Amino acid sequence: MxxxxxxxxxxxxxxxxxxxxxxxxxxxxxxxxxxxxxxxxxxxxxxxxxxxxxxxxxxxxxxxxxxxxxxxxxxxxxxxxxxxxxxxxxxxxxxxxxxxxxxxxxxxxxxxxxxxxxxxxxxxxxxxxxxxxxxxxxxxxxxxxxxxxxxxxxxxxxxANPIPAATGPRGTLDPAEALAGIPHLADQSGLIAQRLGRLATLHGWPEAQAALRPAADPDDVPRLLDDLVHAATVRYLRRAHGSPILLVHTATAPNAVKNTLPALPRELWAPSLTAVWSAVAAVVAGYEPADPAPRAELPEPPRADDPVADLIDRAVDNGDEHVIKFTDTAVDVYERTGDPDALAAALRARELIRPEV
Structure with a gap:
């Protein structure tokens, strides 16, 4: 077939x-x-x-x-x-x-x-x-x-669910730096709607979103989205333990938006970046742990002759839908940047997320 x-x-x-x-x-x-x-x-x-x-x-x-x-x-x-x-x-x-x-x-x-x-x-x-x-x-x-x-x-x-106090980027930071500045909710309990509801009163929330640099022009939007996907993927490696499934979406959501851009008029590209950046920031604020896991305790990238094929095979063997989707995004990042931590992040997802029987 x-x-x-x-x-x-x-x-x-x-x-x-x-x-x-x-x-x-x-x-x-x-x-x-x-x-x-x-x-x-x-x-x-x-x-x-x-x-x-x-x-x-x-x-x-x-x-x-x-x-x-x-x-x-x-x-x-x-x-x-x-x-x-x-x-x-x-x-x-x-x-x-x-x-x-x-x-x-x-x-x-x-x-x-x-x-x-x-x-x-x-x-x-x-x-x-x-x-x-x-x-x-x-x-x-x-x-x-x-x-x-x-x-x-x-x-x-x-x-459809709006993000409280969503703010567009108007700062100078690249995505990795801006993600590092997102404040975390003191109370990370309850459903996602409940956590989102607390963002409006989170100290520094609007300023942290605004700290990301805006796109210089429409052609800059795919670059910023690539950088955001990269930063979120490797950040997952050390912080996935806070919520292994929800934090997957900090990488897969902007990757999905980036893949949609070619079908959209260019005037919608910058608003798309703004919206998905606030969504990623909201998930980070609501689910990411304040303390990263020690790198020495985390997986190393696969050492196979073809690490991409090896990683995809491992995701298929695992069978969990989140692992499959996140691995796809992590492989995109690795093929674009060569960063081995992207592959290690996919292994971390496979380690933490077990498929439903």
Missing amino acids: TATGYLDEAYDRLHRTGPEFGGDRDGNNGLANHGPMAAEVLVRRGHGAQLEPWLDRYLTRLIELPDAREEITRRNLPRAIGGGRGRLGDWTAYFGRQIAERPWAEVLREWWPTLLPGITAGATHGAIRVGHAVRALGEDSSAIAQQELAHGLAFWAAR
Whole structure:
């Protein structure tokens, strides 16, 4: 089977399931459906043959896609944004129609600026799923691949969640320096929405976000995003113990945004950087431990002749969806920078995150 065949078959199975599962009736403390994102990585990294058995196991954890209850129209659209689990079916039907009737890139360009303020939707999984879908559409423009974008946009719209006191970059620091200056919440307990709610009163929160240097021009945005992904990936190595799963998204969210840029008009690039930077900073503030783990106690990069292939194989053997996605991002960083700590960070994720049985 071709790569696109593997992926289209996976999308066909996954689109019968909802974008989240678990938690209470309202979806609080639930989990995001990572199936489409992990499937895109497995196929792109040459492991399409492993996708079907991986999905056989993963699908047992998911729930059916909720039914649409109320059609989204121009009149009720504003109150439907951020409406939660009860609007997932409505938004999926809405974006399914939009993408069936218009070019997918046109729908994406129209909705991207509306959704950006709520980028922490589903702990940033709305934006991440969209990023994986856009990357897949570069190779596969089938109708079902386009519908995967509809599912990602629907999840983002239903779970849109603004970041309190979000502030754009206007300082002089590069991403690594700016990340080091993010203050941590004294009370890192509760759900992500509860932690985000505490940011408005966190001392130094607006100033820490503003300390990042802004992009000099649109061409500078991909460079800054690359640097942010790099900094977050290697930072994970020593701080992942604070929250191994949530802190994965400090790297995968900006990587997903960077992968979406080619499909967006250049005037949206700088706002995209601003939004995802605040999202990364929010996760760092809410989940990162104040004290890093000693480097001597952490994994060393793989010493195989082909460390990238070795690392991808290890992630596939592990099977956890977060490990697969984070390894994909870490490999991107290593191939771009040559920094071996990026590979070590992926091993740290594999060490800390065990797959669900």
